[in-house]
Amino acid sequence: MITATVEARDNYLTHEYGVKSWLLTKDHKRIALLYLASITFFFFLGGIFATIIRLELLTPPGDLVSSQTYNKLFSLHGIIMVFLFLIPSIPATLGNFLVPMMLGCKDLAFPKLNLLSWYIFVVGGLFVLYAMLIGGVDTGWTFYVPLSTSYANTYVILTAVGVFITGFSSILTGLNFIVTVHRMRAPGLTWFRLPLFIWSTYATSVIQVLGTPVIAVTLLLVALERGFHLGIFDPALGGDPVLFQHLFWFYSHPAVYIMVLPAMGVVSELVSTYSRKKVFGYKFVAFASVAIAILGFLVWGHHMFVAGQSVYASMVFSMLSYLVAVPSAIKVFNWTATLYKGSISYDTPMLYAFGFIGLFTMGGLTGTFLASLGFDVHVTDTYFVVAHFHYIMVGGTMMAYLGGLHYWWPKISGRMYPEGWAKLSALVVFLGFNLTFFPQFIMGYLGMPRRYHAYPEEFQVYHVLSTAGASVLAVGYLIPAMYFIWSLRYGPIAPDNPWRATGLEWQTSSPPPPDNFEITPVVTHEAYDYSVVEEMTVG
């Protein structure tokens, strides 16, 4: 790490002051911070629900909260974490901040649209919050029919409309990124010189634009059937409940890649920077992102192996699920190979990257278990599935998000975070995570169904371990929240390129000026060419 002396330069944080300058900003970097604040709020809200869920499950009888409350807790936990935290997490914060900087341009293609996306997101979020405050929703994040359309007595329409609205924010952000990547790359920045974070964000954006309309329409149909008894999904009204599942998963499987692809992009950046090596197999990693985006649309039926689709449909979906696992495997191997003969440092972001690779590998491998038809029949809708997707979404995406936040924090805030605390919390998160979710694989295979408020005695050991892990994990998440805030004021001043990284974002000051670059950079090298950094940083 290199340290720097204080230099008062105009930057995007100090350029203008006052609430209004933030709420009306068109600067992608400020909008990124608006998102950061909003999703952090939702993350901790979802976290509080998770804490109560884990406390309830400490003992077999449902004694802490009522069944109805428990159901609302896991529904809101899922809805908030998926739609209001994970989906916007990396794209809307780090992506918003970095896409223009990595491309060497002043802002996204449509700065006003970008601000509008944030407002739309906030409005959608407020709907969900309002629904939560006046009574909540108890359908699960999956909104399965006819439970959601004809039987639930909670605020389904309000919540569905909230999620529907946030969808537009996701679509607009995706659109903005796609146009920006196509039109606004700095001179010399060809497609194959792009950082891998851009490739994965681009692939994500394509999914957002193509997939989100489907969930939006599906949730609208749920609201219409519930409100006006249109017979679409409920068999009592002449509808088909399995149709809903097809529509829901047609979006929601690709959505899991909306959540994990950007994380893969972050990890490519981290692994390269902290081993000072070009990412091994750059083109394979780049195309793997595209392959995942495309194949991801063809596997939704693996969520429905016992739902009543035909045996042959299940076989096709099983086969295709294995196909989509290949590009994920390719990425893991390439990251590992990048380390070979590198110069590896153990800075905090790299610890998170290691954590990501380990946990994502386990999540992906258990995904291949689930794609195996005979195995899935037994474990579907048990804690095995819960463990699988938490390994990917929390073990993977959340680790990469935290790693990325640490990595770019000097650029974002102009301050360094305390390295000792940061390393400690990375370790706590890793241990707490495994203790929370590994036992869930075992209890899932033993037959513990998911979404159970009370459960038979024999599962208690695993639930106790899991709850213990969750408490450790909570500590691991609170520490960074505190020291990030602390560092805003007391952190050492950050140099422009503390990690000697290669990306264009490191070639401007920390924090960057409002227009990102004093002079538009010209790109003459491939991404991750560490031989040029030395000259730049020294010069």
Added chain:
Amino acid sequence: MNSSFQFFPEQASATAQHVDHLAIYLIVVATIFSAAIFMLILYFAVKYRRRSEHERPHATPEPMALEMAWSIIPFGLMIVMFVWGASIYFEMARPPNDAMNIYVVGKQWMWKTQHLEGQREINELHIPLGRAVRLTMTSEDVIHSFFVPAFREKFDVLPGRYTTAWFKPTKAGKFHLFCAEYCGTLHSGMIGSVYVMEPAEYERWLAGGAGFESLVSSGQKLFEYLACANCHRTDKPGRCPNLVGLFGKPVLMTGGENFTADEAYIRESILNPSAKVVAGYQNIMPSFQGLVTEEDLLQLIEYIKSLGQKPESASPATGAIPPALERRGTAGGPTSRSTGRRPEAQKR
């Protein structure tokens, strides 16, 4: 607290063993892969740790063969997972012909089971050891899922259609029955037990329920009570099709299509007769929507099944079973629902 660790649930069906063997293969492959990756990362991280700020590692060659190898080898192992998993799934989809039939109706929040002999149970299911059991399942309200971990068998139970599941218990005892699909407030209370009994003991248990009427005869009573018999006469042909020998046969419709008369078809014929009108007949049959419950329907179906079977082979347990392969467990498309829905409170 029960503090003994356990990694595999009890194996109480033939399929359970097959699933466990597959699980072991999956675990072994996953362990080898993750161990290899973790060891490599650890090894590289230590061996190539940064020793000075000025280190500038050189690019390493990126052989195409390596990329190919680590794409193709894992894919090969995954093909094995696919084929193995699919073959077990096929086995699960194909009940043996001598399976005994039991009906299951799920509703918020209980399981109702009916034996052909007439025994009805709530949140319990008694079955004999060593005999394949085929469940025909439907729901009165939302989607549920019938799950017995010891059998490694699970299948969703949907409103408006019949799904099937089967298993052959290989171990006597009491096993968990769970609802695995989230179905509302008391989802976690929708649990029960499956009792696998020695055949003799099972016979005794059956005999103990002497007060019950067999499904066929309750069905026959309903058939008369609902005046089906006035139109559908078994003695002489008339304005209505003869139902004798109907079950399992193809039926020609007015529109020229052919349908097999399975459970779903009969259910639809009763609830929504105008959806499929038999060729040569008028669309005069009234709908019985709202007049019959899901359980009534099952009894009527069982009665119609029994028509035309020779008395001795009418032993209900060996009734003709339509091949259930085309749709795993699903016996037909959506039809309308008969039972009254819960009075809905305010919709929000």
